[in-house]
Amino acid sequence: MFAVTLSAMLVVLTGSNVFARAWIDGISGTSFAFTAGAGEVSTPDGNSIHFWGYHAPGSNPAGVPQYPGPTLILQEDVPVTITLTSALPFGQCTSIVFPGHIVTATGGRPGVLARESCGTSAAETVEYTFTPTEPGTYTYYSGTQMELQVEMGLVGTIIVRPGVPEQAYNHADTYFDHEYLFMLTSMAPAIHQLANMGKFDQIDMSTRWPVYWFINGRGAPDDLAEPFVGYLPHQPYNCTPRMTPGQRILVRIIGGDQDQHPLHLHGNHFYEIARDGRMLASNPPTSGPDLKRGHVTALSVPGQTVDAIFEWTGENLGWDIYGTPADNRPAHNCIDVAPADGYADADSDYPMEWCGDHNKPLPVALPENQDLAFGGWWSGSPFMGDLGDLPPGEGGLNPFGGFFFMWHSHAEKELTNFDIFPGGMMSMMVVEPPGTPIDSGTAIP
Amino acid sequence: MVKLEISPDWNRLGNTQGVIIMKMNKMYHILFLTVFLLFVSVLSSEAAVDIQCPCDMNGDGDCEDVVSGQYDEPALQDSLGVTCLHLGGGDGFAIMADGRPQYIFGFSNLTGIPSANVMEAGILAAHWPAPAIAVNQGEEFYLSLTNVGMLIRPDLFDPHTVHFHGFPQSSTVFDGLPESGISISMGATLTYYYNLVGPGTYMYHCHVEATEHMQMGMLGNLYVRAAQSWLGAPGVPAGDLAECNAPGDQFAGPCGYVYNDQDGSTAYDLEYPLQLGGFDPDFHDASWTVQPLPFAMMWDRYPMINGRGYPDTVNTGPMPQPMDGGEDLNGAVNSQVEHSLITAAPGDRILLRLSNLNITVTHTLISPSIPMTVVGIDAKELRSTANESLHYTTNSITIGGGMAADVILDTTGIPAGTYYLYAANLEYLSNLDEDFGGIMTEIRIQ
Numbered sequence: 001m002f003a004v005t006l007s008a009m010l011v012v013l014t015g016s017n018v019f020a021r022a023w024i025d026g027i028s029g030t031s032f033a034f035t036a037g038a039g040e041v042s043t044p045d046g047n048s049i050h051f052w053g054y055h056a057p058g059s060n061p062a063g064v065p066q067y068p069g070p071t072l073i074l075q076e077d078v079p080v081t082i083t084l085t086s087a088l089p090f091g092q093c094t095s096i097v098f099p100g101h102i103v104t105a106t107g108g109r110p111g112v113l114a115r116e117s118c119g120t121s122a123a124e125t126v127e128y129t130f131t132p133t134e135p136g137t138y139t140y141y142s143g144t145q146m147e148l149q150v151e152m153g154l155v156g157t158i159i160v161r162p163g164v165p166e167q168a169y170n171h172a173d174t175y176f177d178h179e180y181l182f183m184l185t186s187m188a189p190a191i192h193q194l195a196n197m198g199k200f201d202q203i204d205m206s207t208r209w210p211v212y213w214f215i216n217g218r219g220a221p222d223d224l225a226e227p228f229v230g231y232l233p234h235q236p237y238n239c240t241p242r243m244t245p246g247q248r249i250l251v252r253i254i255g256g257d258q259d260q261h262p263l264h265l266h267g268n269h270f271y272e273i274a275r276d277g278r279m280l281a282s283n284p285p286t287s288g289p290d291l292k293r294g295h296v297t298a299l300s301v302p303g304q305t306v307d308a309i310f311e312w313t314g315e316n317l318g319w320d321i322y323g324t325p326a327d328n329r330p331a332h333n334c335i336d337v338a339p340a341d342g343y344a345d346a347d348s349d350y351p352m353e354w355c356g357d358h359n360k361p362l363p364v365a366l367p368e369n370q371d372l373a374f375g376g377w378w379s380g381s382p383f384m385g386d387l388g389d390l391p392p393g394e395g396g397l398n399p400f401g402g403f404f405f406m407w408h409s410h411a412e413k414e415l416t417n418f419d420i421f422p423g424g425m426m427s428m429m430v431v432e433p434p435g436t437p438i439d440s441g442t443a444i445p
Numbered sequence: 446m447v448k449l450e451i452s453p454d455w456n457r458l459g460n461t462q463g464v465i466i467m468k469m470n471k472m473y474h475i476l477f478l479t480v481f482l483l484f485v486s487v488l489s490s491e492a493a494v495d496i497q498c499p500c501d502m503n504g505d506g507d508c509e510d511v512v513s514g515q516y517d518e519p520a521l522q523d524s525l526g527v528t529c530l531h532l533g534g535g536d537g538f539a540i541m542a543d544g545r546p547q548y549i550f551g552f553s554n555l556t557g558i559p560s561a562n563v564m565e566a567g568i569l570a571a572h573w574p575a576p577a578i579a580v581n582q583g584e585e586f587y588l589s590l591t592n593v594g595m596l597i598r599p600d601l602f603d604p605h606t607v608h609f610h611g612f613p614q615s616s617t618v619f620d621g622l623p624e625s626g627i628s629i630s631m632g633a634t635l636t637y638y639y640n641l642v643g644p645g646t647y648m649y650h651c652h653v654e655a656t657e658h659m660q661m662g663m664l665g666n667l668y669v670r671a672a673q674s675w676l677g678a679p680g681v682p683a684g685d686l687a688e689c690n691a692p693g694d695q696f697a698g699p700c701g702y703v704y705n706d707q708d709g710s711t712a713y714d715l716e717y718p719l720q721l722g723g724f725d726p727d728f729h730d731a732s733w734t735v736q737p738l739p740f741a742m743m744w745d746r747y748p749m750i751n752g753r754g755y756p757d758t759v760n761t762g763p764m765p766q767p768m769d770g771g772e773d774l775n776g777a778v779n780s781q782v783e784h785s786l787i788t789a790a791p792g793d794r795i796l797l798r799l800s801n802l803n804i805t806v807t808h809t810l811i812s813p814s815i816p817m818t819v820v821g822i823d824a825k826e827l828r829s830t831a832n833e834s835l836h837y838t839t840n841s842i843t844i845g846g847g848m849a850a851d852v853i854l855d856t857t858g859i860p861a862g863t864y865y866l867y868a869a870n871l872e873y874l875s876n877l878d879e880d881f882g883g884i885m886t887e888i889r890i891q
Contacts, residue, residue, distance in 0.1 A: 364637075405622070
């Protein structure tokens with residue numbers, strides 16, 4: 001309780017002046033030296049799965065192949081070069097394709113979709129060069145025996161930033177306060193076991209039966225841990241979206257495997273503003289994303305990327321999310337003068353509160369604690385920023401009294417780690433009380 | 446008292462090991478029910494059915510007009526801008542199109558039942574799908590959920606929730622997500638409050654142990670009718686929601702509008718909520734027989750619309766009771782009351798409120814003969830930020846799990862006859878081993 005109180009005090013002390021933007025972790029630059037190799041992915045049920053992944057200098061602290069591959073943060077119109085050497089077991093050849101970009105390749109050997117590397121010698125190094133001319137979210141993956149190699153883990157993300165980095169595209173309506181990645185993948189361990197033993201002739205992709213599902217390479221709840229933790233050396237990336245009321249989250253969603261994973265965001269509608277790195281616009285970029293689509297579930301299609309803007313204020317809930325004296329919560333103000341937009345001004349007690357619901361008590365009485373079951377992210381109170389009494393051992397994952405919402409695959413079978421619920425393709429987004437510091441994302445160690 | 450026998454159904458499915466299914470005769474049933482009720486009643490000295498509805502005076506979960514002396518007056522809800530509903534969360538049985546019974550978890554409608562009788566009425570009364578909920582924009586919606594326990598699985602202490610899927614700007618306390626909120630234990634009631642501001646097609650389901658409770662059937666239709674339907678708009682006449690299920694009515698205007706479109710472009714004459722779902726019989730049997738649940742092997746082989754596979758989808762009469770060895774597993778309860786037969790007169794505009802709550806499959810629905818005009822997805826009208834209509838006409842629509850679509854079929858110029866609506870992923874036109882069934886229904890123009 002002391003830690004909780006201290007955290008709450010920190011919020012009060014630091015006030016709303018603290019603002020740091022959460023960025024997606026990755027490596028930036030114009031030249032990347034990729035190596036494809038093998039490793040072991042950890043799953044939350046204690047299993048480990050042999051996988052193939054890319055790594056590049058500085059992409060993860062252990063310097064090992066990673067799942068998914070390094071997220072490349074590129075600049076619009078700045079040419080990049082990516083070299084690839086294959087350190088895959090059994091002398092397997094590999095390559096990379098970059099959908100959405102015009103790529104030239106040299107070195108290595110001719111392949112079906114792209115030039116390939118079949119070893120670690122200099123002669124086996126392929127060099128891919130392209131200029132990302134359009135901002136947005138892209139993916140890259142193996143172009144060699146891709147039905148197997150993507151399953152094995154050879155897939156990654158490319159983010160192309162426009163001149164204004166806090167915009168997704170070259171229009172102010174694509175502004176975001178924080179951005180988070182949802183690279184959606186799955187694994188069928190039987191295939192990985194055969195690949196580990198080199199029994200490629202026994203692999204039958206038509207009988208693929210995935211039992212693990214991942215966001216950014218981790219199954220829940222591992223995706224809620226910090227990024228770059230030492231106990232997940234091959235899985236550097238996490239997925240912990242956070243915001244405060246009124247902020248805008250850019251959600252970059254990628255269908256990274258061969259299946260569809262309808263990604264449902266609890267909390268509010270979101271707006272798809274782009275697909276495959278192209279704004280949904282009648283006249284891009286001038287018009288902005290005027291053809292954006294409101295959704296509660298993104299139909300994540302294999303190979304497709306979706307950029308979505310999510311906002312939350314609690315508007316029109318019909319009760320005051322900060323509580324009222326009738327709810328035994330302290331009185332607070334809701335000043336809506338400049339701008340008079342219905343939301344509390346910055347000098348209000350709770351900026352961005354929807355003043356239309358101000359001072360309306362909770363309309364129903366909640367059952368007694370003995371009639372309820374509690375989630376770990378339940379603060380004990382329906383009110384934002386409040387911590388209620390809970391029985392011993394309950395709650396504890398919500399020190400600021402935020403509103404947590406699950407962002408998950410609505411193919412609910414995928415909320416499991418090989419027969420164990422809960423887990424899999426699931427993350428918890430939190431709307432923290434105004435002024436709560438949001439992690440700025442972890443710099444590459 | 447307890448009969449142990451090898452179920453022939455299991456052998457038919459290729460389970461050669463012979464799984465023993467415990468079956469209870471009716472006498473045992475009654476004894477068990479009594480013990481169960483006693484057990485629930487002592488769960489907590491404070492636990493109680495506590496239905497909250499601001500215009501409910503006699504504790505049965507609906508509205509009364511104390512001034513006029515009229516009790517249980519649904520019309521009163523409209524005048525007060527309040528809607529109250531009382532659901533039970535529990536278990537029961539459903540029957541598949543091939544005659545096989547399936548053990549289910551589900552919701553039942555307990556509105557209007559005095560609180561003292563709620564547990565008795567709710568036990569073994571689960572419906573598949575859950576009762577359809579139609580509410581109106583602008584109303585305050587009080588939804589009470591009583592956990593009546595699961596008679597067939599007294600070893601389970603599962604709480605339940607209602608997740609109003611897609612509700613805009615939701616809070617955690619009323620989101621029904623157990624991980625970040627609260628869920629209701631057996632013998633008690635939790636009342637959810639929703640201020641209905643966003644019209645469109647949503648859905649609802651229990652979110653407790655989501656993969657299990659959703660596979661087991663705690664899924665239902667939920668939609669919010671747009672205020673333009675009764676208020677009209679400049680140049681757009683008000684509709685008449687009483688006409689929503691009257692094909693070829695003489696009323697000049699529409700039944701309603703899907704959205705507050707301001708131009709009448711989402712007008713419809715008939716309204717059919719169609720929810721796609723599916724059961725994995727191995728999972729349901731494992732739950733019934735208290736076996737480990739096959740999450741990893743989950744494979745839905747009973748594809749359904751509104752809880753039935755074709756041809757049951759077009760059966761407007763009562764479904765047969767789920768039977769097992771001559772025993773009616775549901776007692777008197779008819780658990781599958783929603784058919785999906787669409788009947789229209791030429792010229793009717795048919796609104797299909799489509800949703801997919803199958804937890805393993807993204808479905809494509811196809812209407813090969815009558816074009817579909819998609820006017821909304823996920824409870825948002827298709828409009829540009831410049832307010833230009835982005836409605837589009839198609840013959841197929843793909844909806845993943847947790848997605849909804851508002852589709853209007855304009856029957857103008859369509860000759861009388863029977864037309865079909867079905868899953869374009871054709872392997873889902875089956876009822877387990879029967880290879881013609883599943884996700885299909887008929888549109889009869891007459």
